Amino acid sequence: MTLKRKAVLIAAGAVLAVTIGVAGTAVYQHENERDAASASGMELTYNADFSDDANLAGEAEDLFYGKVTALKGQKDLGIGAETQYAVEVQRVFKGDVTGTIVVNQQGGKDADGNIVDLPDGDALIQVGSRYLFATKYNSDQKFNTVIPVYGDVPIPNTEADAPGSPDANGDGQSTMSDRWVAAVQDQNDLSTAPPADEPTEEPADDPTPEASPTESS
Template sequence: MNRKPISRRTAVVVATAVIAALGAGTAGFVAYQESDEGNAAVGETAEMHLTFDADFSVDTNLAGGAEDLFYGKVTALKGQKDLGVGPETQYAVAVQRVFKGDVTGTVVVNQLGGTDEEGVLLLPEGDHLLQVGKRYLFATNYNEEQRFNTLIPVHGDQPIPDTEAGAPGVPDSDGNGQATMSDRWVAAVRDQADLSTAPPEPEPTEEPEEDPTPKASPTPGS
Protein backbone atom coordinates (compact mmCIF):
# COMPACT_ATOMS: atom_id res chain seq x y z
CA MET A 1 0.00 0.00 0.00
CA ASN A 2 1.08 3.57 -0.56
CA ARG A 3 1.62 6.01 2.27
CA LYS A 4 1.46 9.73 2.73
CA PRO A 5 4.59 11.36 1.23
CA ILE A 6 7.08 12.91 3.61
CA SER A 7 6.57 16.63 4.09
CA ARG A 8 9.25 19.27 3.47
CA ARG A 9 9.32 20.17 7.17
CA THR A 10 9.83 16.53 8.13
CA ALA A 11 12.56 16.20 5.49
CA VAL A 12 14.53 19.11 6.98
CA VAL A 13 14.35 17.52 10.44
CA VAL A 14 15.53 14.22 8.97
CA ALA A 15 18.45 15.97 7.26
CA THR A 16 19.64 17.22 10.66
CA ALA A 17 19.48 13.66 11.97
CA VAL A 18 21.51 12.43 8.98
CA ILE A 19 24.31 14.86 9.87
CA ALA A 20 24.39 13.50 13.42
CA ALA A 21 24.33 9.89 12.25
CA LEU A 22 27.24 10.30 9.85
CA GLY A 23 29.56 11.52 12.60
CA ALA A 24 31.53 14.68 13.24
CA GLY A 25 33.79 14.18 10.24
CA THR A 26 31.00 14.97 7.80
CA ALA A 27 28.99 17.41 9.89
CA GLY A 28 27.85 20.25 7.68
CA PHE A 29 28.20 18.34 4.42
CA VAL A 30 24.62 17.10 4.19
CA ALA A 31 22.71 20.18 3.18
CA TYR A 32 19.23 18.77 2.59
CA GLN A 33 17.38 15.50 2.37
CA GLU A 34 13.96 14.57 1.15
CA SER A 35 12.47 11.14 0.64
CA ASP A 36 9.94 9.59 -1.69
CA GLU A 37 9.45 6.74 0.78
CA GLY A 38 5.78 7.59 1.11
CA ASN A 39 5.22 6.77 -2.57
CA ALA A 40 6.74 3.28 -2.38
CA ALA A 41 4.84 0.06 -1.80
CA VAL A 42 5.87 -3.00 0.22
CA GLY A 43 8.78 -4.79 -1.46
CA GLU A 44 9.83 -1.74 -3.47
CA THR A 45 12.85 0.54 -3.08
CA ALA A 46 12.50 4.20 -2.14
CA GLU A 47 15.29 6.75 -2.44
CA MET A 48 16.59 9.42 -0.10
CA HIS A 49 17.90 12.41 -2.02
CA LEU A 50 20.99 13.82 -0.32
CA THR A 51 22.80 17.05 -1.18
CA PHE A 52 26.40 17.52 -0.09
CA ASP A 53 28.60 20.59 0.10
CA ALA A 54 31.49 18.44 -1.17
CA ASP A 55 31.64 16.16 -4.20
CA PHE A 56 32.52 12.78 -2.70
CA SER A 57 32.90 11.20 -6.13
CA VAL A 58 36.30 12.96 -6.11
CA ASP A 59 38.87 10.77 -4.34
CA THR A 60 40.61 13.62 -2.51
CA ASN A 61 37.27 14.89 -1.14
CA LEU A 62 36.29 11.40 -0.02
CA ALA A 63 39.63 10.97 1.75
CA GLY A 64 39.32 14.41 3.35
CA GLY A 65 35.77 13.80 4.56
CA ALA A 66 36.55 10.44 6.17
CA GLU A 67 38.16 9.78 9.53
CA ASP A 68 38.99 6.26 8.39
CA LEU A 69 39.71 5.08 4.85
CA PHE A 70 40.38 1.36 4.60
CA TYR A 71 40.00 -1.79 2.55
CA GLY A 72 38.22 -4.82 3.95
CA LYS A 73 35.84 -7.73 3.53
CA VAL A 74 32.23 -7.84 4.75
CA THR A 75 32.05 -11.00 6.83
CA ALA A 76 28.56 -10.87 8.39
CA LEU A 77 25.30 -8.97 8.64
CA LYS A 78 24.98 -7.72 12.23
CA GLY A 79 21.52 -6.18 12.28
CA GLN A 80 19.59 -2.97 11.76
CA LYS A 81 18.71 0.09 13.83
CA ASP A 82 16.63 3.21 13.42
CA LEU A 83 18.35 6.16 15.08
CA GLY A 84 15.81 8.73 13.94
CA VAL A 85 16.92 8.98 10.32
CA GLY A 86 15.34 5.82 9.06
CA PRO A 87 16.70 2.27 8.86
CA GLU A 88 20.48 1.82 9.16
CA THR A 89 22.21 -1.52 8.61
CA GLN A 90 25.28 -2.82 10.43
CA TYR A 91 27.91 -5.25 9.13
CA ALA A 92 31.05 -6.92 10.48
CA VAL A 93 34.04 -5.98 8.32
CA ALA A 94 37.50 -7.56 8.49
CA VAL A 95 40.04 -4.76 7.96
CA GLN A 96 42.73 -5.78 5.44
CA ARG A 97 44.53 -2.52 4.68
CA VAL A 98 44.33 0.95 6.22
CA PHE A 99 45.00 4.06 4.15
CA LYS A 100 43.88 6.58 6.77
CA GLY A 101 42.92 6.22 10.43
CA ASP A 102 43.58 3.55 13.03
CA VAL A 103 40.97 0.81 12.53
CA THR A 104 42.18 -2.75 13.12
CA GLY A 105 40.82 -6.26 13.26
CA THR A 106 37.08 -6.59 12.70
CA VAL A 107 34.95 -3.46 12.96
CA VAL A 108 31.23 -2.76 12.73
CA VAL A 109 30.41 -0.68 9.66
CA ASN A 110 27.07 1.10 9.63
CA GLN A 111 25.29 2.00 6.40
CA LEU A 112 22.49 4.52 6.00
CA GLY A 113 19.61 2.53 4.55
CA GLY A 114 17.68 -0.67 5.07
CA THR A 115 14.16 -2.08 5.15
CA ASP A 116 11.63 -0.10 7.15
CA GLU A 117 8.84 -1.49 9.33
CA GLU A 118 6.48 -1.58 6.33
CA GLY A 119 8.79 -3.58 4.08
CA VAL A 120 10.14 -0.74 1.93
CA LEU A 121 13.87 -0.71 1.18
CA LEU A 122 15.01 2.87 1.80
CA LEU A 123 18.42 3.89 0.41
CA PRO A 124 20.27 7.08 -0.56
CA GLU A 125 19.87 7.74 -4.27
CA GLY A 126 22.42 5.72 -6.25
CA ASP A 127 23.50 3.59 -3.29
CA HIS A 128 23.28 -0.17 -2.68
CA LEU A 129 23.43 -2.26 0.47
CA LEU A 130 26.75 -3.94 1.22
CA GLN A 131 26.99 -7.64 0.36
CA VAL A 132 28.42 -10.24 2.72
CA GLY A 133 31.55 -11.81 1.22
CA LYS A 134 32.43 -8.80 -0.95
CA ARG A 135 35.47 -6.54 -0.52
CA TYR A 136 35.22 -2.75 -0.58
CA LEU A 137 37.10 0.47 -0.06
CA PHE A 138 35.38 1.98 2.99
CA ALA A 139 35.27 5.70 3.81
CA THR A 140 33.77 6.12 7.27
CA ASN A 141 33.36 8.35 10.30
CA TYR A 142 33.22 7.00 13.83
CA ASN A 143 30.00 7.28 15.83
CA GLU A 144 31.17 7.50 19.43
CA GLU A 145 27.75 6.85 20.94
CA GLN A 146 26.98 3.76 18.86
CA ARG A 147 30.62 2.62 18.58
CA PHE A 148 30.48 1.90 14.88
CA ASN A 149 31.94 3.36 11.70
CA THR A 150 29.30 4.97 9.48
CA LEU A 151 29.85 5.04 5.74
CA ILE A 152 29.79 8.28 3.79
CA PRO A 153 26.68 7.57 1.67
CA VAL A 154 26.94 6.43 -1.96
CA HIS A 155 30.69 6.92 -2.51
CA GLY A 156 31.92 5.60 0.84
CA ASP A 157 31.69 1.93 -0.19
CA GLN A 158 33.43 1.11 -3.46
CA PRO A 159 33.67 -2.54 -4.57
CA ILE A 160 37.33 -3.50 -5.04
CA PRO A 161 38.14 -7.21 -5.37
CA ASP A 162 41.88 -6.64 -4.98
CA THR A 163 43.89 -3.58 -3.89
CA GLU A 164 46.67 -4.61 -6.28
CA ALA A 165 44.35 -4.51 -9.29
CA GLY A 166 45.47 -2.11 -11.98
CA ALA A 167 44.29 1.48 -11.87
CA PRO A 168 45.07 3.19 -15.19
CA GLY A 169 45.76 6.91 -14.96
CA VAL A 170 46.66 6.80 -11.27
CA PRO A 171 50.13 7.92 -10.09
CA ASP A 172 52.48 5.05 -9.18
CA SER A 173 52.77 5.98 -5.51
CA ASP A 174 55.09 3.17 -4.43
CA GLY A 175 57.35 3.38 -7.50
CA ASN A 176 57.07 -0.31 -8.46
CA GLY A 177 56.23 0.53 -12.07
CA GLN A 178 52.54 -0.39 -11.84
CA ALA A 179 49.65 1.86 -10.83
CA THR A 180 47.24 -0.05 -8.60
CA MET A 181 44.15 0.57 -6.48
CA SER A 182 46.46 0.87 -3.49
CA ASP A 183 48.35 3.66 -5.26
CA ARG A 184 45.04 5.38 -5.97
CA TRP A 185 44.04 5.64 -2.32
CA VAL A 186 47.55 6.38 -1.05
CA ALA A 187 47.54 9.37 -3.42
CA ALA A 188 44.02 10.37 -2.34
CA VAL A 189 45.06 10.51 1.32
CA ARG A 190 48.30 12.31 0.49
CA ASP A 191 46.41 15.00 -1.46
CA GLN A 192 43.20 14.95 0.60
CA ALA A 193 41.01 18.04 0.65
CA ASP A 194 40.59 19.96 3.89
CA LEU A 195 36.90 19.61 4.66
CA SER A 196 37.20 20.26 8.39
CA THR A 197 35.45 23.63 8.25
CA ALA A 198 31.82 23.84 7.27
CA PRO A 199 30.89 26.72 4.93
CA PRO A 200 29.71 29.86 6.74
CA GLU A 201 26.01 30.22 7.28
CA PRO A 202 24.39 33.01 5.25
CA GLU A 203 23.63 36.23 7.09
CA PRO A 204 19.94 36.44 8.00
CA THR A 205 17.96 39.05 6.13
CA GLU A 206 15.52 41.27 7.98
CA GLU A 207 11.99 40.61 6.84
CA PRO A 208 9.64 43.60 6.54
CA GLU A 209 6.53 43.67 8.66
CA GLU A 210 3.52 42.10 7.01
CA ASP A 211 1.25 45.06 7.80
CA PRO A 212 3.50 48.03 8.52
CA THR A 213 1.76 50.87 10.34
CA PRO A 214 1.76 53.98 8.11
CA LYS A 215 3.47 57.03 9.55
CA ALA A 216 1.28 60.06 10.21
CA SER A 217 1.59 62.88 7.69
CA PRO A 218 3.21 66.01 9.06
CA THR A 219 0.74 68.83 9.85
CA PRO A 220 1.33 72.35 8.55
CA GLY A 221 3.46 74.43 10.84
CA SER A 222 4.90 71.48 12.72
Protein backbone atom coordinates in the same frame (compact mmCIF):
# COMPACT_ATOMS: atom_id res chain seq x y z
CA MET B 1 41.58 24.49 -3.72
CA THR B 2 38.89 26.70 -2.27
CA LEU B 3 35.47 25.15 -1.82
CA LYS B 4 32.39 27.05 -0.79
CA ARG B 5 30.81 24.96 1.88
CA LYS B 6 27.78 25.00 4.09
CA ALA B 7 27.42 22.56 6.98
CA VAL B 8 24.24 20.58 6.99
CA LEU B 9 23.18 17.45 8.79
CA ILE B 10 23.05 14.11 7.00
CA ALA B 11 21.38 10.94 8.16
CA ALA B 12 23.94 8.34 9.21
CA GLY B 13 23.56 7.06 12.78
CA ALA B 14 22.92 8.17 16.37
CA VAL B 15 24.41 11.35 17.80
CA LEU B 16 28.10 11.93 17.04
CA ALA B 17 30.30 14.33 18.93
CA VAL B 18 32.21 15.36 15.82
CA THR B 19 31.40 18.17 13.44
CA ILE B 20 32.66 17.98 9.91
CA GLY B 21 31.68 16.87 6.43
CA VAL B 22 27.50 15.44 1.38
CA ALA B 23 28.09 16.29 -1.79
CA GLY B 24 26.03 19.11 -3.18
CA THR B 25 25.48 16.67 -5.99
CA ALA B 26 23.89 14.01 -3.75
CA VAL B 27 20.35 13.68 -2.54
CA TYR B 28 20.85 15.39 0.79
CA GLN B 29 19.83 18.72 -0.69
CA HIS B 30 16.21 17.82 -0.05
CA GLU B 31 14.60 19.51 2.93
CA ASN B 32 12.91 16.42 4.28
CA GLU B 33 16.19 14.48 4.40
CA ARG B 34 17.97 17.35 6.11
CA ASP B 35 15.18 17.45 8.72
CA ALA B 36 15.44 13.70 9.30
CA ALA B 37 19.21 13.94 9.53
CA SER B 38 19.02 16.31 12.47
CA ALA B 39 18.20 13.31 14.63
CA SER B 40 21.48 11.58 13.75
CA GLY B 41 23.96 14.32 14.55
CA MET B 42 26.39 13.31 11.78
CA GLU B 43 27.47 16.43 9.94
CA LEU B 44 29.05 16.51 6.50
CA THR B 45 30.24 19.38 4.39
CA TYR B 46 27.28 20.23 2.18
CA ASN B 47 29.00 21.54 -0.93
CA ALA B 48 32.00 19.20 -0.86
CA ASP B 49 31.86 16.84 -3.83
CA PHE B 50 32.58 13.42 -2.37
CA SER B 51 33.08 11.91 -5.81
CA ASP B 52 36.44 13.72 -5.47
CA ASP B 53 38.77 11.31 -3.66
CA ALA B 54 40.65 14.13 -1.90
CA ASN B 55 37.39 15.40 -0.41
CA LEU B 56 36.26 11.93 0.62
CA ALA B 57 39.61 11.22 2.28
CA GLY B 58 39.52 14.58 4.04
CA GLU B 59 36.02 13.97 5.36
CA ALA B 60 36.61 10.40 6.59
CA GLU B 61 37.97 9.62 10.04
CA ASP B 62 38.82 6.12 8.86
CA LEU B 63 39.55 5.12 5.26
CA PHE B 64 40.20 1.41 4.84
CA TYR B 65 39.79 -1.66 2.67
CA GLY B 66 37.94 -4.64 4.08
CA LYS B 67 35.83 -7.73 3.48
CA VAL B 68 32.24 -7.92 4.71
CA THR B 69 32.02 -11.19 6.64
CA ALA B 70 28.53 -11.13 8.20
CA LEU B 71 25.27 -9.26 8.58
CA LYS B 72 25.03 -8.14 12.20
CA GLY B 73 21.52 -6.68 12.29
CA GLN B 74 19.40 -3.64 11.68
CA LYS B 75 18.34 -0.71 13.87
CA ASP B 76 16.18 2.36 13.67
CA LEU B 77 17.87 5.15 15.59
CA GLY B 78 15.21 7.70 14.76
CA ILE B 79 16.03 8.44 11.14
CA GLY B 80 14.97 5.19 9.47
CA ALA B 81 16.54 1.79 8.98
CA GLU B 82 20.29 1.38 9.41
CA THR B 83 22.14 -1.88 8.82
CA GLN B 84 25.22 -3.20 10.61
CA TYR B 85 27.87 -5.50 9.14
CA ALA B 86 30.96 -7.26 10.42
CA VAL B 87 33.94 -6.15 8.33
CA GLU B 88 37.42 -7.67 8.40
CA VAL B 89 39.88 -4.78 8.00
CA GLN B 90 42.53 -5.75 5.44
CA ARG B 91 44.34 -2.47 4.75
CA VAL B 92 44.17 0.93 6.42
CA PHE B 93 44.82 4.11 4.44
CA LYS B 94 43.75 6.55 7.17
CA GLY B 95 42.81 6.02 10.80
CA ASP B 96 43.49 3.24 13.28
CA VAL B 97 40.87 0.53 12.75
CA THR B 98 42.09 -3.05 13.15
CA GLY B 99 40.72 -6.59 13.20
CA THR B 100 37.01 -7.12 12.62
CA ILE B 101 34.82 -4.09 13.23
CA VAL B 102 31.13 -3.20 12.91
CA VAL B 103 30.29 -0.98 9.93
CA ASN B 104 26.94 0.79 9.84
CA GLN B 105 25.09 1.92 6.70
CA GLN B 106 22.04 4.12 6.32
CA GLY B 107 19.27 2.03 4.75
CA GLY B 108 17.89 -1.45 5.22
CA LYS B 109 14.92 -3.68 4.47
CA ASP B 110 11.34 -3.70 5.72
CA ALA B 111 9.36 -6.73 6.88
CA ASP B 112 8.55 -7.61 3.26
CA GLY B 113 12.18 -7.49 2.18
CA ASN B 114 11.88 -4.16 0.37
CA ILE B 115 14.88 -1.83 0.49
CA VAL B 116 14.03 1.31 2.47
CA ASP B 117 15.72 4.52 3.63
CA LEU B 118 18.67 4.06 1.27
CA PRO B 119 20.08 7.31 -0.20
CA ASP B 120 19.70 7.69 -3.95
CA GLY B 121 22.79 6.45 -5.78
CA ASP B 122 23.79 4.07 -2.98
CA ALA B 123 23.38 0.29 -2.74
CA LEU B 124 23.18 -2.00 0.27
CA ILE B 125 26.50 -3.49 1.27
CA GLN B 126 26.77 -7.18 0.34
CA VAL B 127 28.13 -9.89 2.63
CA GLY B 128 31.18 -11.56 1.06
CA SER B 129 32.17 -8.50 -0.97
CA ARG B 130 35.16 -6.22 -0.48
CA TYR B 131 34.94 -2.45 -0.28
CA LEU B 132 36.90 0.69 0.22
CA PHE B 133 35.16 2.20 3.26
CA ALA B 134 35.19 5.89 4.17
CA THR B 135 33.63 6.21 7.61
CA LYS B 136 33.10 8.24 10.76
CA TYR B 137 33.17 6.62 14.18
CA ASN B 138 30.03 6.67 16.32
CA SER B 139 31.27 6.52 19.90
CA ASP B 140 27.76 6.03 21.31
CA GLN B 141 26.95 2.98 19.18
CA LYS B 142 30.56 1.74 18.85
CA PHE B 143 30.44 1.38 15.07
CA ASN B 144 31.84 3.06 11.98
CA THR B 145 29.17 4.68 9.80
CA VAL B 146 29.91 4.92 6.08
CA ILE B 147 29.65 8.28 4.36
CA PRO B 148 26.51 7.82 2.22
CA VAL B 149 26.83 7.06 -1.51
CA TYR B 150 30.60 7.51 -1.83
CA GLY B 151 31.81 5.84 1.36
CA ASP B 152 31.38 2.21 0.29
CA VAL B 153 33.26 1.61 -2.97
CA PRO B 154 33.18 -2.05 -4.14
CA ILE B 155 36.61 -3.19 -5.36
CA PRO B 156 37.92 -6.76 -5.77
CA ASN B 157 41.33 -6.08 -4.19
CA THR B 158 43.73 -3.25 -3.55
CA GLU B 159 45.94 -4.26 -6.46
CA ALA B 160 43.15 -3.98 -9.04
CA ASP B 161 43.90 -1.57 -11.86
CA ALA B 162 42.87 2.04 -11.30
CA PRO B 163 43.34 3.79 -14.66
CA GLY B 164 43.89 7.52 -14.34
CA SER B 165 45.04 7.31 -10.73
CA PRO B 166 48.52 8.42 -9.63
CA ASP B 167 51.25 5.78 -9.41
CA ALA B 168 51.79 6.40 -5.70
CA ASN B 169 54.49 3.76 -5.15
CA GLY B 170 56.32 4.36 -8.44
CA ASP B 171 56.14 0.79 -9.73
CA GLY B 172 54.75 1.86 -13.10
CA GLN B 173 51.23 0.59 -12.44
CA SER B 174 48.26 2.53 -11.05
CA THR B 175 46.26 0.39 -8.65
CA MET B 176 43.40 0.90 -6.20
CA SER B 177 46.00 0.97 -3.47
CA ASP B 178 47.80 3.83 -5.25
CA ARG B 179 44.50 5.66 -5.70
CA TRP B 180 43.70 5.80 -1.99
CA VAL B 181 47.27 6.38 -0.83
CA ALA B 182 47.29 9.43 -3.11
CA ALA B 183 43.85 10.49 -1.88
CA VAL B 184 45.08 10.61 1.71
CA GLN B 185 48.28 12.40 0.70
CA ASP B 186 46.25 15.03 -1.17
CA GLN B 187 43.22 15.13 1.15
CA ASN B 188 41.40 18.41 1.54
CA ASP B 189 40.92 19.81 5.02
CA LEU B 190 37.18 20.36 5.08
CA SER B 191 37.03 21.23 8.77
CA THR B 192 38.44 24.73 8.27
CA ALA B 193 36.19 25.77 5.42
CA PRO B 194 34.64 29.20 5.91
CA PRO B 195 30.86 29.18 6.24
CA ALA B 196 28.90 30.00 3.16
CA ASP B 197 27.64 33.54 2.91
CA GLU B 198 24.13 33.92 4.22
CA PRO B 199 21.72 35.00 1.50
CA THR B 200 21.01 38.68 1.51
CA GLU B 201 17.38 39.47 2.09
CA GLU B 202 16.08 41.57 -0.72
CA PRO B 203 14.20 44.66 0.44
CA ALA B 204 10.57 44.92 -0.44
CA ASP B 205 9.61 47.23 -3.27
CA ASP B 206 9.84 50.83 -2.19
CA PRO B 207 6.39 52.03 -1.27
CA THR B 208 4.96 54.77 -3.42
CA PRO B 209 5.84 57.99 -1.64
CA GLU B 210 2.92 59.93 -0.34
CA ALA B 211 2.25 63.24 -2.05
CA SER B 212 3.37 66.24 -0.06
CA PRO B 213 0.45 68.15 1.42
CA THR B 214 -0.39 71.29 -0.54
CA GLU B 215 -0.23 74.47 1.44
CA SER B 216 -3.55 76.27 1.49
CA SER B 217 -3.46 79.81 0.08
